[in-house]
Amino acid sequence: MIATITYRPNAQKTPGLFDLLLTREVLLDICQLVTGQSQYRVIRDLSSYNKGRLLYVEYNGVINYVSLSEANIGGRNSSLQSVPTAINLFYEDHRLNKRLCYYFISHIGNAFTDYHLFVYRLLMTAGVEFLNIDRYYHTPVLPYKNVDELIIDRRDNQTSNSSNNSSYVSKSRDKIQIYAKTFGASKYESTLLAIAISHIADRPIDLFNICEQDLKSLPQSSLNTIDSLGNISVLNTSLFLDKRAYFDSGKTELRSASYLYNLFNRLGAKRCALCGCEIPEIIQGAHIWGVSQISKSTEFDDDTKFGHAVSGHNGLWLCSNHHKLFDSNIILFDNDGCVRIKDDLVTDDVAFIRSTTFRSSLDAHVLSDEFRGYLQRRNETIDLTHTQKLAM
Ligand SMILES: [Zn+2]
Structure with a gap:
């Protein structure tokens, strides 16, 4: 033959x-x-x-x-x-x-x-x-044998290249998320990531089309391929759509893939800023100047408020434990990013926080000027006098 x-x-x-x-x-x-x-x-x-x-x-x-x-x-x-x-x-x-x-x-x-x-x-x-x-x-x-291996390799790669504006992969308990950049050369990489992950995924995949300026989506040929794989849902997300959802919720809720994408872009892969945990399922984007606080502000028009709500500077990666402690103002940051705790905690609780918190201040790469600005706004509504530095 x-x-x-x-x-x-x-x-x-x-x-x-x-x-x-x-x-x-x-x-x-x-x-x-x-x-x-x-x-x-x-x-x-x-x-x-x-x-x-x-x-x-x-x-x-x-x-x-x-x-x-x-x-x-x-x-x-x-x-x-x-x-x-x-x-x-x-x-x-x-x-x-x-x-x-x-x-x-x-x-x-x-x-x-x-x-x-x-x-x-x-x-x-x-x-x-x-x-x-x-x-x-x-x-x-x-x-790659599984998605975890891919996420880790991706993370190492992104640290060494400090490559901004690419696509990101994460995981929650029941889904895998791909935040897919659709602009320029990144759209090729997004397509390939989606196909590869589809072959090793142990749970359904959400692919967020991160549309920019002109609402560009992935090319139709890529969308056809992704569709034929059968385990990927493509979700278009754009500032326009996110903004509408934000206003529909009365400006108190923000479920925005764009916000998480902006955090990825600024901070890199998910890693708790207080304990270093990297298990993607339990790492969350934590607002510094909270969404409901922003909505109460009389200083800005609605569009500007929305911009603050989705800004990548207005947030941190925290594990679910540290996120709760932070949202309850049990763990706080002073305006320089030093970690403080409430000073009326019982001894056992202080010991627990000490044994699970490995940073006494935020890393320099987190503390952008904008981030400090958001921290200041948060702290204006909090009484920091009844708190103490977290001694390591
Ligand atoms: Zn943590």
Whole structure:
């Protein structure tokens, strides 16, 4: 039996690019890796340009999609943006016997930065087979076994890159949340995150489309793929919709994915500011200047109030225990972010707080000027005189 390799030679901006990349050696190599034999014929499809850096190998009743790496590995966004397109095209193909593969053509530049490796792991988790990664990278790269492993890896990656404005993954007791940035290159990453997580999720997934200025959602092809996975609900969220819900509630409630997204953006992954707990199920976004306090203010118009309610500076990550202690004003912060406790607590309660609280003041990265401003507003309504510094 002989394999049929089909590809579109023209790239959108570079006519004939894939004729140059797909030399006889490369085609033979791909044929051998995909089919285990060396016989193939080639069809050059000139009907349109190449999307997803793809070629197709048909053999023995199976259609194999092969997505090619870049020859010149540049920034992380440019070197990986064809991948979600390849995945979407793969999902649009309704043939039953299909397989999606990734092939490294010989390249210059570093294709194995921490971020690239993260994306390869996502691809593997999404079911993509890497045909020849072991020739270029000598440590095994493995798919994620579960969402916790992915969240931890993501967190480490984001700390090292301090990459703002990307997408975030979290978990509650009964759901997984993806806060998906839909703008620019992030939309590719959001799509890939969703597909990978869908394959390992042990509970339903909510994907929040974080729409910005122009209410952009994820591209339709990505939404179709996500829809076909069957375990992801896509929820559009925007400041416009959040604002309407906020006013409908009489300005006392804020259930806003945008607020959590803004906290992620400012503070990074969920981690209790007082004990360091990182179990996503029990870490919450805690308002500093509370939503009902804001609504009582006579100083601002409604739009400005809403802006304060969703500001990423107006909050902290706290575990549910510390959140309750903070909301009950049993644990407080002075205007410099030092931790204080009520001074009429019984000895056992003080001992309990001491044994579970490992910070005597907030970290510097939390204490932005805006954050201090919110703290001041909170403290205007609290009597700090009957409190004491939390001695460690
Ligand atoms: Zn805590």
